[in-house]
Amino acid sequence: MRFLLVVPPLAGHVAPLRGVAAELASRGHSVAWCGPAPELSTLVSGRVFPAGDSGPFSPALRPPELRGFAALKYLWESYLVPLADAMVPGVASAVASFEPDVVVVDQQAMAGALAAARCGLPWATSASTSTELADPLGALPKIASWVDELQAGLRARHGVLLGDLRFSPHLVLAFTTRALAGPSRQAAPVAYVGPTLPAASGEWSLGDDRPLVVVTLGTSNASAGARFLAESVDALAGMPAVQGLVVDPSGRLISERVGLARRIPQVAVFARASVVVCHGGHNTVCEALAAGVPLVVAPIRDDQSMLAQQVVTASAGVRVRFDRAKAADIRNAIESAGAFRPGAIRIRESFAVAGGAKEAATHLESLAGL
Known part of the structure; x- marks a missing residue:
C-alpha cells in the first residue's frame, strides 16, 4: 500500500507522523511526504514531493504581540488559507505521480484534504494537537461562522464538496489520550493513539543530585x-x-x-x-x-x-x-x-x-x- 503524508513545514506538526511513517515502512508499505520545499526536506527523511512555498506564509512572520482573535485572524487569513491555495497544485501532482491508497493530512495542510476529496481517495486527519477536538469556537458562533466562510471559499476555488477540511469523515488520528484531552466534541471518527515520541537520545550531565x-x-x-x-x-x-x-x-x-x-x-x-x-x-x-x-x-x-x-x-x-x-x-x-x-x-x-x-x-x- 502507498501512503502520502501531507504536512506544513512545521516541526511540531511533522514530529507525530515521523514515527507513523517509520512504522508503515517497517510493515512493507511505501510512504512519501508532501509539503513546501525545500523546508520539508530538512524535517523528514525519505521521498518528498514539493507542494508550494511556505516562505510568504511562514508563521514566523506573525507579529509576536498578536493575541486572541487577532492572532487567530492572522493564522487563518495570512497562513492557513494562502498556504492551502499554494499547496494544492503540488499535492495534486504528488497524488497523480505517487498514486497513494490513503492520504494523511495534517490539520494545517488543508490542501491534502482538497486534493484527496477531488480524487475520491480515502484520507485521514493528523491532529498533531488536540485542541480542535474540543471545538474551541463552539461558544463563539460569529468567529466559527467566519472560519466556515474561509473554508467555503477554499472548497469553491478548488471545486470540492466537502465538510470541515480539518476533520476527515473517515479517520482522525489524535496524538493524545482522553485522559489528557477529554472526549472529542466533533462528529468525526477519532482514534486516540497517544503521542508518538522519539526515543531518548543524546547525553546530559547533571550537576549534582538535587531535583x-x-x-x-x-x-x-x-x-x-x-x-x-x-x-x-x-x-x-x-x-x-x-x-x-x-x-x-x-x-x-x-x-x-x-x-x-x-x-x-x-x-x-x-x-x-x-x-x-x-x-x-x-x-x-x-x-x-x-x-x-x-x-x-x-x-x-x-x-x-x-x-x-x-x-x-x-x-x-x-x-x-x-x-x-x-x-x-x-x-x-x-x-x-x-x-x-x-x-x-x-x-x-x-x-x-x-x-x-x-x-x-x-x-x-x-x-x-x-
Whole structure:
C-alpha cells in the first residue's frame, strides 16, 4: 500500500507522523511526504514531493504581540488559507505521480484534504494537537461562522464538496489520550493513539543530585519569551534546593547559579526532571507527561492556552501568566507542582497503553482496506 503524508513545514506538526511513517515502512508499505520545499526536506527523511512555498506564509512572520482573535485572524487569513491555495497544485501532482491508497493530512495542510476529496481517495486527519477536538469556537458562533466562510471559499476555488477540511469523515488520528484531552466534541471518527515520541537520545550531565527543574519555551519563542526566561532564571537562582536548567536559544542570559543551554536533548533530559516549565506546546507537554513529570505551563498563543487548561484539568500541573509572571510567581508554581505528580503519572500510563505509532499505522491500514 502507498501512503502520502501531507504536512506544513512545521516541526511540531511533522514530529507525530515521523514515527507513523517509520512504522508503515517497517510493515512493507511505501510512504512519501508532501509539503513546501525545500523546508520539508530538512524535517523528514525519505521521498518528498514539493507542494508550494511556505516562505510568504511562514508563521514566523506573525507579529509576536498578536493575541486572541487577532492572532487567530492572522493564522487563518495570512497562513492557513494562502498556504492551502499554494499547496494544492503540488499535492495534486504528488497524488497523480505517487498514486497513494490513503492520504494523511495534517490539520494545517488543508490542501491534502482538497486534493484527496477531488480524487475520491480515502484520507485521514493528523491532529498533531488536540485542541480542535474540543471545538474551541463552539461558544463563539460569529468567529466559527467566519472560519466556515474561509473554508467555503477554499472548497469553491478548488471545486470540492466537502465538510470541515480539518476533520476527515473517515479517520482522525489524535496524538493524545482522553485522559489528557477529554472526549472529542466533533462528529468525526477519532482514534486516540497517544503521542508518538522519539526515543531518548543524546547525553546530559547533571550537576549534582538535587531535583532538576527545566524551563523551555521551544525554539520558536526565543524573542517573545526573553522576559519570561529571565524571570525564570531569577526564580531558580533563589531555589538552592533544586538545580535549574533554562533553555535559552538566544544565548543572551547569564547566571552563575542556574544552568543555561541553547538546546537540549529534550526527551532524555525530561526523563531526569522533577518539574518542567514550558509554553504549552503539544510535543513538549506530551514529552514531559510521558516521563510522568508535572508541569508549570505559561501559554503564549494559539492552542497553548487550551493545552494548559487540559493539563490543569487533568491535575498534571499548574498554570501561570506568560506575560505577567514574575520570579516569585514562577518560584511558587514550581514549588507547588510536585503535588501534581500523581496526575502526571496517570497521563503517562494512558500514553503507554494508547499504542502510539503502531496503533496509528494499524488504523491507517484499516482505512486502506487491509
